[in-house]
Amino acid sequence: MSILALSAANVRSMWRRFVGLTALLTVTVGVCVTALAVSASADRAAHDRVQEGAANRTVTVERAFDRPGAQPLTDAALRTLKGLPHVTAVEPRAQVSFGYKDATVMGVLLYATTVRSSVTPPIVGQTRPDLFPLRTGEVVLPATSQGSDLSTLLGRKITVDITRLVSSGQGTGAQDGVTVVGLFDPGWQVDGADAAYADNDTVVEWSAARAGVTAAQFTANVGYDKVSVIVDEARNVDATLQLVQSAGFVGSTLQQELSALPGVLAMIRTTGTLLLAVLGLVALVGAIVVTGALTRQRIREIGILKAVGFRSAAVLAMFVGEMAVVGVLGAAAGALVGAAGAAAAVTVLRGLPEAAAYVPDALPLPDTTTFGGLLLLTVLITVAGALLPALRAARLAPSDAIKEW
Structure with a gap:
C-alpha cells in the first residue's frame, strides 16, 4: 500500500x-x-x-464667450474635438425654453435639451420600446413639472410656444408642434430642474429662432452650450483634457472631483x-x-x-x-x-x-x-x-x- x-x-x-x-x-x-x-x-x-463609466470618461467643454481666446462650440469645434486621440464620441448640448398650456396643464416653462446617448434619463413611460435616439419632432417630458401632471400628454402631438428674435433685444412668440413619446422621472435633474429632452434638430431649430439666425448659422457661428467629449478609457482622460484646453476650449472632468x-x-x-x-x-x-x-x-x-x-x-x-x-x-x-x-x-x-x-x-x-x-x-x-x-x-x-x- x-x-x-x-x-x-x-x-x-x-x-x-x-x-x-x-x-x-x-x-x-x-x-x-x-x-x-x-x-x-x-x-x-x-x-x-x-x-470606466461614461461619466468618469467624459471631458465637459463649456461655452465661454467672455473669456479671451475661448473657442465657440460650433461645427468646426466639434470636428476638432472628434479628431483628438482616444476620443470615441462628441455629444453637443444645447438648451432653449418653451412653454405649454392647455385645459389640464395650467402652464409650464421647460427647457428643451439635446439628449446625450451616454447619459439618458430614467424613463417611466414611453410609446415604443426603443425610445432613443429621438426622431425629428419628438420630445420626452418630465412626468410632473411645476405642479402640473404631464403624464396625460404621453402619445399626443402638442403645440408648444417658443420665442423668435425679430430685432435686437426683441422677440415674438411662435408655435411649433411636437409629439410626446416618453416621460421621465422628474427627480432626474442632471440637466436642470425643468429640463425636457428633444431631438437635436428640434433643439437647434428653436435655439436658432431665439438667436434670430437659421439653424445652419447657429451651428456654424453661435454654437452649442456644452459639449461632452467621451474618451475610450479613464486613464486617457487627463491627457485628453490637456489637449482640449491647449486647443483653446474651457474643459473640466469629473475625475478632477473624484481624485480619490x-x-x-x-x-x-x-x-x-x-x-x-x-x-x-x-x-x-x-x-x-x-x-x-x-x-x-x-x-x-x-x-x-x-x-x-x-x-x-x-x-x-x-x-x-x-x-x-x-x-x-x-x-x-x-x-x-x-x-x-x-x-x-x-x-x-x-x-x-x-x-x-x-x-x-x-x-x-x-x-x-x-x-x-x-x-x-x-x-x-x-x-x-x-x-x-x-x-x-x-x-x-x-x-x-x-x-x-
Missing part, C-alpha cells in the same frame, strides 16, 4: 479525529470564497460603472487581500494545533510503526499525507459553502435598491485562477501546519513511544 493510500485509509478510519480541522477549513474557505466573490463583484462594478476614487478602489482590493491573509493564518494555526494534538494521541501508533520497520521519512510522509487529504476535503467542502454563501449574498444585495444595479446576474464567483489558487493554497497551508508536529512524530524513537504506551 502506498503512503498516500495509507494516509487516505487513516483519515477514513479515524474521521472523527479530523472533523474539527475539516470543519475549520470548510468554514475558512467558505468565508474566503464568499468574501472574494462579493469583493470581486464590487470591484468589477466599481470599475465598469464608476471608473482610484485610492478607494485600491483600498477595496487591499481589504480583500488582508482578509485572505487573516483567514490563511487561521487555517495555518488550526492545522498546527490539530496536527499536534493528533500526534500526541497517536504515540503508541508511531511506536508500533517504528518498531515494525517504518522509517522516519515514511512516518513523516504518512502524517503529511493525512493532512493533505484533510486539506483537499476541507477545500472542496469550503468551495461548496462559499458558492452557497456568494449566492445568498447576491440574493440579499439584489433586495437592496441602492445595491441591486451593481449586482451581476450570474453567480459572482472569483475567476478560475483565483478560485483554484485559493483551494491549492488551503491544501498547502494545511500541509505546512502539519510539518512541524509530523517531523517531531517521525523523529520519535520506538523506545520513547513504548514508554508512553
